[in-house]
Amino acid sequence: MSTSDKYILSIDLGTSGPKTALVSVCGEVACSEFEPTPLILLPGGGAEQDPAVWWKTIMSTAKKVLEKGIVKASDIAAVSVTTQWSGTVPVDREGRNLMNAIIWMDCRGSEALKEALKGPVKIEGYPPLMLMNWLKFTGGAPASSGKDPIAHILWLKKERPDIYRKTYKFLEPKDYINLMLTGRFAATFDSILLHWVTDNRDPFLVAYHPKLLKMAGIERDKLPDLIRAIDVLGPVKKDVAAELGLPPDTPVIGGTPDVPSACVGSGAVRDYEGHLYIGTSSWISAHVPFKKTDLLHSLGSFPSPIPGRYMILDEQECAGKCLTWLRDNVLYHKDELMQEENAPDIFKFLDAIVSRVPAGSNDVIFTPWLYGERTPVEDCHIRSSIFNLSLENTREDIARAVFEGVAYNQRWLLGPVEKFMGRRFEYLNFIGGGANSDVWSQIMADVLDRPIRQVEGPIYANVRGAAFLAAIALRHITVEDIPKCIRIKAEYRPDPTNRKVYDEIYAEFLNLYRIHRKICCRMNRRSSNTCALPAQGN
Numbered sequence: 001m002s003t004s005d006k007y008i009l010s011i012d013l014g015t016s017g018p019k020t021a022l023v024s025v026c027g028e029v030a031c032s033e034f035e036p037t038p039l040i041l042l043p044g045g046g047a048e049q050d051p052a053v054w055w056k057t058i059m060s061t062a063k064k065v066l067e068k069g070i071v072k073a074s075d076i077a078a079v080s081v082t083t084q085w086s087g088t089v090p091v092d093r094e095g096r097n098l099m100n101a102i103i104w105m106d107c108r109g110s111e112a113l114k115e116a117l118k119g120p121v122k123i124e125g126y127p128p129l130m131l132m133n134w135l136k137f138t139g140g141a142p143a144s145s146g147k148d149p150i151a152h153i154l155w156l157k158k159e160r161p162d163i164y165r166k167t168y169k170f171l172e173p174k175d176y177i178n179l180m181l182t183g184r185f186a187a188t189f190d191s192i193l194l195h196w197v198t199d200n201r202d203p204f205l206v207a208y209h210p211k212l213l214k215m216a217g218i219e220r221d222k223l224p225d226l227i228r229a230i231d232v233l234g235p236v237k238k239d240v241a242a243e244l245g246l247p248p249d250t251p252v253i254g255g256t257p258d259v260p261s262a263c264v265g266s267g268a269v270r271d272y273e274g275h276l277y278i279g280t281s282s283w284i285s286a287h288v289p290f291k292k293t294d295l296l297h298s299l300g301s302f303p304s305p306i307p308g309r310y311m312i313l314d315e316q317e318c319a320g321k322c323l324t325w326l327r328d329n330v331l332y333h334k335d336e337l338m339q340e341e342n343a344p345d346i347f348k349f350l351d352a353i354v355s356r357v358p359a360g361s362n363d364v365i366f367t368p369w370l371y372g373e374r375t376p377v378e379d380c381h382i383r384s385s386i387f388n389l390s391l392e393n394t395r396e397d398i399a400r401a402v403f404e405g406v407a408y409n410q411r412w413l414l415g416p417v418e419k420f421m422g423r424r425f426e427y428l429n430f431i432g433g434g435a436n437s438d439v440w441s442q443i444m445a446d447v448l449d450r451p452i453r454q455v456e457g458p459i460y461a462n463v464r465g466a467a468f469l470a471a472i473a474l475r476h477i478t479v480e481d482i483p484k485c486i487r488i489k490a491e492y493r494p495d496p497t498n499r500k501v502y503d504e505i506y507a508e509f510l511n512l513y514r515i516h517r518k519i520c521c522r523m524n525r526r527s528s529n530t531c532a533l534p535a536q537g538n
Contacts, residue, residue, distance in 0.1 A: 008080050012463045050100050080255050082257060091167065111146070117144075137201065138320040139300045180240075182233050189303050191510040200291065230305070251445055261466050269306065269483065276448075277432040287310065315345030318408070322370060361398075382521075410447070435458035453491050454490045
């Protein structure tokens, strides 16, 4: 491992906004800045953000970290970008966005995708021949929820043909930011995955496949050329470099979306070594030495940003978002606020009140499906509930039930992931904003019945992952060095005294899904023209 004191300008554009940091090639975060970006929710399942706001806030946060003077501009070796995934930015030949970005929460393309999947016989909702080709070449298939870029593009083709015609390239958010930095149109082997038009059988050489493009009904010319996550895309544009104060030849790395960057930044990069991420959404992932698909549970292994490797991809819709919902819609009141609720860090306040409640939340159950679910079931109609409330329950019970409900959802995912791997996790590295909570770390250990290793600085996992990829690209470190660069703040072991209560309530959590799925489908299908019930899972 190099002892270089070089740094990476690492940009992490999440749904809530960009976090821009200066990260050493060994993963030390020198400083960071964050600015929020608004989310635009539209009727019919639309979810958008303004790319101009993305760029404005990225430039603002980058200037702030550079102006601190902690790192000399000459010591910045590269720029590396990671962003939210499964989004679509239509741009013209000059790189100007033609409309708002359609982001990962948007399900308006479900009907357009359904039309593309027409056929008299279907397996899990797919015509057999199409499914066979997708599984053979890609290792997966488009989500019927319409939240993948392939569905976004088909929706634009059907509902906004003017935008479709004018579009020179459809770009993922990460690839759009790279375009703004370098003026070059490109995607990486991993960022293009959710378009479902690439042959992923050789993780060293991912390429568009004519048969898949024809199935999708998307012209190859409207998609960017492909590079590896550790390839140098090009230098920062002169005007951008001048505005930021960077050397004009500073390279921009291909980079990767948030799920793969977190996988790298968690430090769990050896095969079968897992990590748990709790941010706005959540997932459990690991690298594995094989390409495989579990269509029933909407997960599979796909090319990693680490060349030649595969990683498990899955995602649950709402996790940390459930806490912000609790904060903004239950705990905070417009008329008057309790003094402790005015504290700068409401989540520390939540930790305090949750710690006063016994395991099981006095039999209150929260189901975290505020915006549907993706894995281990794909169900855009399911919604949350706070179940079994009585006159004796308090807001403390409700708060702990939210923490535990997200953990039950993770346990629901854990089973299929471990079955997919063919082995049990020895431990899980815990990253994302949720990993700042000591209480949640212990709840996760107890509910999952697995040791939880709380990574130090867990909110920096994505910027660290992006920085590690740049450091590998520039040969400052190797993949084998990454685990040595990660510090573990604490390890939480399952408390056997809580096993019985959590097992019993988890069983009822699954029962709530089985019962509520039909009710939610009937109640929420008004926002969609169809209502296809998903498999129940187990």
